Amino acid sequence: xxxxxxxxxxxxxxxxxxxxxxxxxxxxxxxxxxxxxxxxxxxxxxxxxxxxxxxxxxxxxxxxxxxxxxxxxxxxxxxxxxxxxxxxxxxxxxxxxxxxxxxxxxxxxxxxxxxxxxxxxxxxxxxxxxxxxxxxxxxxxxxxxxxxxxxxxxxxxxxxxxxxxxxxxxxxxxxxxxxxxxxxxxxxxxxxxxxxxxxxxxxxxxxxxxxxxxxxxxxxxxxxxxxxxxxxxxxxxxxxxxxxxxxxxxxxxxxxxxxxxxxxxxxxxxxxxxxxxxxxxxxxxxxxxxxxxxxxxxxxxxxxxxxxxxxxxxxxxxxxxxxxxxxxxxxxxxxxxxxxxxxxxxxxxxxxxxxxxxxxxxxxxxxxxxxxxxxxxxxxxxxxxxxxxxxxxx
Amino acid sequence: xxxxxxxxxxxxxxxxxxxxxxxxxxxxxxxxxxxxxxxxxxxxxxxxxxxxxxxxxxxxxxxxxxxxxxxxxxxxxxxxxxxxxxxxxxxxxxxxxxxxxxx
Ligand code: SF4
Ligand code: SF4
Numbered sequence: 001x002x003x004x005x006x007x008x009x010x011x012x013x014x015x016x017x018x019x020x021x022x023x024x025x026x027x028x029x030x031x032x033x034x035x036x037x038x039x040x041x042x043x044x045x046x047x048x049x050x051x052x053x054x055x056x057x058x059x060x061x062x063x064x065x066x067x068x069x070x071x072x073x074x075x076x077x078x079x080x081x082x083x084x085x086x087x088x089x090x091x092x093x094x095x096x097x098x099x100x101x102x103x104x105x106x107x108x109x110x111x112x113x114x115x116x117x118x119x120x121x122x123x124x125x126x127x128x129x130x131x132x133x134x135x136x137x138x139x140x141x142x143x144x145x146x147x148x149x150x151x152x153x154x155x156x157x158x159x160x161x162x163x164x165x166x167x168x169x170x171x172x173x174x175x176x177x178x179x180x181x182x183x184x185x186x187x188x189x190x191x192x193x194x195x196x197x198x199x200x201x202x203x204x205x206x207x208x209x210x211x212x213x214x215x216x217x218x219x220x221x222x223x224x225x226x227x228x229x230x231x232x233x234x235x236x237x238x239x240x241x242x243x244x245x246x247x248x249x250x251x252x253x254x255x256x257x258x259x260x261x262x263x264x265x266x267x268x269x270x271x272x273x274x275x276x277x278x279x280x281x282x283x284x285x286x287x288x289x290x291x292x293x294x295x296x297x298x299x300x301x302x303x304x305x306x307x308x309x310x311x312x313x314x315x316x317x318x319x320x321x322x323x324x325x326x327x328x329x330x331x332x333x334x335x336x337x338x339x340x341x342x343x344x345x346x347x348x349x350x351x352x353x354x355x356x357x358x359x360x361x362x363x364x365x366x367x368x369x370x371x372x373x374x375x376x377x378x379x380x381x382x383x384x385x386x387x388x389x390x391x392x393x394x
Numbered sequence: 395x396x397x398x399x400x401x402x403x404x405x406x407x408x409x410x411x412x413x414x415x416x417x418x419x420x421x422x423x424x425x426x427x428x429x430x431x432x433x434x435x436x437x438x439x440x441x442x443x444x445x446x447x448x449x450x451x452x453x454x455x456x457x458x459x460x461x462x463x464x465x466x467x468x469x470x471x472x473x474x475x476x477x478x479x480x481x482x483x484x485x486x487x488x489x490x491x492x493x494x495x496x497x
Contacts, residue, residue, distance in 0.1 A: 100409035161408070199411055209412035221403035222410050229408070 004182045010141040010173035013180045014080065014106050014166075015040035017148040019050055020188040021104075024075035024195075027055035027066035031085035032118045033170040034108040038080055060085040064092035071101035072210045074200025076152070078103065082170060083110035083124040090128065096163045097132025098226060099210055100198075102155035103163040105133075106148055109271070109322075110170040111358040119359020120170040122270065123323040126332045132226050134164040134233055135300040137270045139256075141178040144168040146250055147297075149183075152192045153240045160233040161198065169272040171359065187247050230301050237298055254303040256295040257310055259285060263292025265374035266311065268337060269320040270296055273355070273362050280367040291371050302336050308344030311337075316349040316374045320390075322356045330354075330387045349377050355390040366390055419467075423450065427470030429485040431463055437482035444474035444483065 008016070011034070018026065018041045026045075028038045045054045053070075057063045063079050071077040081089060086107055096103050107125050111117040125135060134154060138144040144166065151164040168174060183191075199208055214222060234254065241252035256274075259281050260266055267277050274295035284291045294310060294317075311317055321331025329335060334352035341347045353370060356362050370390070377383055407413050440460050445453040452468035454461050475483040 098410060199409075199413070206413075207415035209415075209417075210409070212410060212412050214410050217400060218406065218410075221401070221406055222408075224403040225406075225408050228403075 002184050002187075004184075006180055006182060007177050008141065008180055009036065009175050009177050010144050010168050011036040011108070011175065012040055013141040013145040013178075013182075014148055014168070014174075015044070016182060017145050017188075018052075018078060019044045020183070020185050021076070021078065021149065021152055021192060022050045022189075023052050023078040023104075025053045025055065025067070025070035025077045026079060027057050027063045027070065027077075028079045028081070029057055029060045029063045029085060031060070031082045031110075033110055033120075033174045034080050034082040034085065034106070036174070037106065037108065060088040061092060064089040064096060067103050067105075068092055068096050068099065068101055071096070071103050072099065072201045074197035074202050076156075076195040077101070078105065080106040080108070082108045083112050083118075086124045086128055087112060090131070093128055093131040093133060093163075095211065098222065100161045100229070101163060102152075102161050104148065104151045104155050104166070105163065106144065106166045106168065108170045108174045109167050117358040118170070120172055120272075121322045121357045121359065122167075123357070125165060125167050126323040126325075128165070129300055129332065132162070132230065133300065134160075134162055134230065134237070134298070136164065136166050136237075136298055137296060138166060138168040138173070139271055139274050139295060141168070141173055141176075141180045142250070144173065145180055145182070146244065146248065146252065149188055149191065150237075150240050150244050150252070153243075154233060154237055156192075156195055157233075157236045157240070158196075158198075160229060160236050162230060162233060167271065172272045181248070181250075183248060191244070191247055234298070234301050234303060252297065254296075254298045254306055255310070256293075256297060258293040258295065260292035260294055260310060262290060264290040264315045265371060265378060266292040266294055266314050266317050267320060267367065267370055267374075268294045268296065268311075268317060268333065270299070270322065270333065273320065273322065273367075276362060276364060277367050280364050280371065283364075284368075284371060289371070291374075296333070299333075299336075302340070304336070304340035304343060307337065308340040308346070311341065311348060312344055312346035314348040316351075316377045318351050318353055318370045318374055320353045320355055320370075322354075324354055324357070334387070349381075349383060351377070351383055351385070352387045353390045354388070357392075360391050362391060422466055423469050424464075424466045427465075427468060428488050429470040429472060430465070430488050430491055431468065431470070431472070431474050431483050432486050433460070433462065434482045434484070437480045439480055439482075441479060443477050443479060447473050447477045449473065
């Protein structure tokens with residue numbers, strides 16, 4: 001297993017994955033904090049290191065439209081975006097998923113306007129959670145790189161054939177330099193294999209129609225198929241992770257458990273904040289406290305039974321959301337988790353903490369405070385406030 | 395409307411794809427019609443203007459002559475009647491025929 005260890009940003013790691021995947025078509029539009037990713041990749045294109053047709057379009061709506069066209073034509077297609085860019089793609093996201101086009105798209109998480117903000121939260125991809133895309137969240141640059149490579153295999157699996165978003169946190173990960181282990185080009189190429197399009201439009205021998213009018217007589221049946229296909233991607237995601245471990249020695253599942261098995265209280269949090277929370281878990285464990293962490297990786301399809309089971313033995317949990325579902329009962333993670341726990345039948349006491357909107361830092365002190373609050377809930381058996389906002393000025 | 399059994403979600407191609415070309419022919423758009431074009435053979439000069447204008451390829455032609463309409467697909471838009479230079483086509487109320495044809 002030959003590995004190259006480098007110090008690079010999350011965006012650089014992602015663009016390196018693009019280079020090794022060498023897609024047929026990338027259609028993209030720049031948006032902070034994704035800009036560097038495609039900019040780096042455009043250098044690989046200019047240097048002739050990849051054979052990709054890089055289409056520099058005039059908007060993200062066009063970027064995703066061009067991706068849909070290229071994928072329907074039979075190409076291996078990728079793009080990347082953030083926040084408002086993802087919002088501008090919204091209409092076409094649904095068309096990509098419903099047409100079963102295996103496009104892979106890193107989304108560098110950033111707060112949606114307004115007011116305008118370029119820093120990290122998850123309001124962008126949470127708003128797109130029902131578009132029919134598989135959604136995989138990454139904690140750091142290494143995971144972003146690994147997840148993008150795995151995403152190609154997941155998306156293109158004949159049993160799945162769905163587009164995949166791979167998330168990592170804007171600036172915190174996209175612009176922070178980290179140690180990343182890169183695989184060999186040949187290893188990545190063999191892992192992803194040759195792309196076999198199902199129904200390429202360019203096959204003139206077999207003419208077919210993409211995107212026809214589909215009214216009350218068949219639209220519902222097509223949506224039912226989509227619901228089934230994304231559900232069935234779960235075992236494929238795990239199979240791909242298993243094979244990926246063989247080439248990388250790195251382990252991936254539907255979520256990551258950190259000191260969860262014998263924990264009494266735990267935090268559930270996505271992406272980079274999980275890294276900070278792990279440091280706090282280590283510190284509290286040294287003091288003999290039974291604390292743990294669950295970091296969701298695959299949010300769509302949502303592995304509700306597995307997650308509810310992993311949490312079922314806990315006395316209290318805090319579910320941290322880096323986005324708001326305005327007018328809803330808590331953030332999107334919270335509502336999914338509560339519903340999963342009800343289905344499983346064991347419901348640890350729980351609170352929802354909305355944090356980090358627009359890039360507001362969450363530090364170790366904040367996370368220590370959450371574990372202290374969970375302790376109090378266990379002691380008193382009472383939850384004072386179910387949905388809370390952490391780090392906002394009163 | 396046809397009484398064809400509609401397929402379940404497990405039986406149809408995925409992604410909303412239609413895997414055969416020209417399948418629109420199977421769709422009975424003639425059922426949308428509220429007015430029916432009827433031609434007066436005496437007035438028709440077989441100029442083919444109606445054939446050019448019909449948006450649904452519903453003008454039937456044989457050996458260079460206009461021979462009638464494909465009522466399975468004619469939507470009754472009346473364009474042929476409006477364009478016919480000899481006013482050979484008249485748009486008639488569909489109900490007249492429905493009663494006669496017992497539809
Ligand atoms: S446009 Fe009128 S005259 Fe010409 S072919 Fe049609 S029906 Fe006949
Ligand atoms: S009424 Fe319209 S659809 Fe019917 S034959 Fe005339 S032009 Fe064609």
